[in-house]
Amino acid sequence: MFVTHSFRIPYDPLIYKQLRNMQREAASVWNDIVREATSYFFTFKKWLSKSDIQAARKGSYNLHSQTVQAIVDKYDANRQTTRKLRKSDKKIKYPWKEKYYYCIPLKQASMDISDETIGIKKAEYRLSLVDFVTKKKKKNWNEKFPKRNEQVIIPNLAKEPLKNCKYAEIVWKNGAYWFHYSIKVQEKDLSSLPLCPAGADLGEIHAVTVATENKALVVSGRAIRSISQFRAKVMANLQKKMSRCKKGSRQWKKYNTAKKRIRQKSSNQLADLEHKTTKEVILFLEKENVTNLVIGRVGGIEKNTKKDKKKKSKTTKVRRQQLSLWNQGKIKQKLTYKAKLKGIKVEETEESYTSQTCPFCHGRHKTNGRPFKCSVRKTEIHRDVNGAQNIARKRYPMEVNTQLEVIFKQPVWYKRYLSKNNHNQLRCKSIARRMA
Numbered sequence: 001m002f003v004t005h006s007f008r009i010p011y012d013p014l015i016y017k018q019l020r021n022m023q024r025e026a027a028s029v030w031n032d033i034v035r036e037a038t039s040y041f042f043t044f045k046k047w048l049s050k051s052d053i054q055a056a057r058k059g060s061y062n063l064h065s066q067t068v069q070a071i072v073d074k075y076d077a078n079r080q081t082t083r084k085l086r087k088s089d090k091k092i093k094y095p096w097k098e099k100y101y102y103c104i105p106l107k108q109a110s111m112d113i114s115d116e117t118i119g120i121k122k123a124e125y126r127l128s129l130v131d132f133v134t135k136k137k138k139k140n141w142n143e144k145f146p147k148r149n150e151q152v153i154i155p156n157l158a159k160e161p162l163k164n165c166k167y168a169e170i171v172w173k174n175g176a177y178w179f180h181y182s183i184k185v186q187e188k189d190l191s192s193l194p195l196c197p198a199g200a201d202l203g204e205i206h207a208v209t210v211a212t213e214n215k216a217l218v219v220s221g222r223a224i225r226s227i228s229q230f231r232a233k234v235m236a237n238l239q240k241k242m243s244r245c246k247k248g249s250r251q252w253k254k255y256n257t258a259k260k261r262i263r264q265k266s267s268n269q270l271a272d273l274e275h276k277t278t279k280e281v282i283l284f285l286e287k288e289n290v291t292n293l294v295i296g297r298v299g300g301i302e303k304n305t306k307k308d309k310k311k312k313s314k315t316t317k318v319r320r321q322q323l324s325l326w327n328q329g330k331i332k333q334k335l336t337y338k339a340k341l342k343g344i345k346v347e348e349t350e351e352s353y354t355s356q357t358c359p360f361c362h363g364r365h366k367t368n369g370r371p372f373k374c375s376v377r378k379t380e381i382h383r384d385v386n387g388a389q390n391i392a393r394k395r396y397p398m399e400v401n402t403q404l405e406v407i408f409k410q411p412v413w414y415k416r417y418l419s420k421n422n423h424n425q426l427r428c429k430s431i432a433r434r435m436a
């Protein structure tokens with residue numbers, strides 16, 4: 001299985017300037033491809049094939065030919081997914097926007113990797129003025145585009161050996177350049193273990209609930225929720241203030257910077273918490289020797305509100321905040337790849353009625369409040385644990401255990417986490433206060 005790891009390229013004015021230029025060049029490759037492929041389509045009503053674009057686009061940019069090819073690959077992949085998505089949603093557009101910067105994709109041939117450094121190859125096609133003047137004086141000079149191969153050297157800070165790295169990207173993120181590289185990691189083999197299914201239920205108050213037949217883990221999502229609520233509140237506040245300013249004015253710009261900074265800080269904090277939450281879950285799954293994990297498909301709520309206009313108008317401010325369920329998508333994604341690395345097979349299933357189905361009498365009850373109560377047998381079970389088990393039951397048989405052991409965990413102990421990350425949190429708050 002391939003995983004992507006990254007490291008931050010330490011700031012060096014020269015390297016950063018070169019990378020910036022390369023990004024611009026990459027953007028111009030992208031823009032040219034988009035423009036030409038689109039106009040080709042409108043004249044001939046046919047798609048320009050990938051190899052045609054690659055042949056036409058090679059050898060005229062100040063980038064390594066493999067990098068240009070990788071950009072074409074990316075364009076083609078983008079086109080394919082758009083085509084697939086457009087079958088269900090006609091609003092999705094093919095790439096059209098002009099870009100000023102584009103990430104720098106690198107294939108194996110366009111990198112020169114040693115233990116200490118990574119050389120990023122690029123071609124320099126344009127003549128310098130000095131070259132031009134001196135060479136033009138010679139009479140027998142007739143070459144058009146003399147190519148000069150150059151390299152941008154960045155330090156190799158990867159923790160793994162990069163010898164077999166086939167693909168990497170240089171990306172601008174959080175005010176710095178990052179080197180993202182994909183490497184092959186051996187998956188664990190669990191085929192010798194007996195089948196042990198578990199279900200996972202993603203929620204808001206309990207970020208993740210996983211349950212096997214006899215044991216369950218509930219990881220709190222309150223820390224995540226508190227950060228997303230804080231962010232939503234501050235963002236709304238700033239947005240309101242910005243609407244009163246003239247767009248582009250000094251005050252407007254101040255608010256905009258504050259907004260960007262808070263968005264960045266909180267998304268870093270959220271990513272951190274998501275990693276910690278999923279780590280707990282994976283540790284639990286490993287300990288219990290789980291072989292198959294069933295996850296419910298999330299995102300139903302968003303769809304309903306989009307479809308049903310009456311419902312949409314009813315959504316209050318609070319509800320809309322809750323609707324930012326993308327968090328769950330991220331947790332699910334992290335959970336999936338981490339489970340895969342441990343050799344656990346991940347399956348998806350639709351989660352209709354899983355929170356209502358009663359394990360004791362096999363009927364359905366509407367739930368009020370936290371514990372799930374069976375009105376027939378007068379027994380109780382943790383609501384989310386029941387949901388998680390029911391999700392697993394959609395694929396595998398699972399007995400009902402009344403002596404189920406439930407472990408409760410926090411991704412972090414929030415108070416200690418706050419004091420440790422006090423700086424960040426306070427900074428976010430102080431920005432918010434200053435702008436108030």
Ligand SMILES: [Zn+2]
Nearest residue numbers: 358361374375
């Ligand atoms: Zn019941």
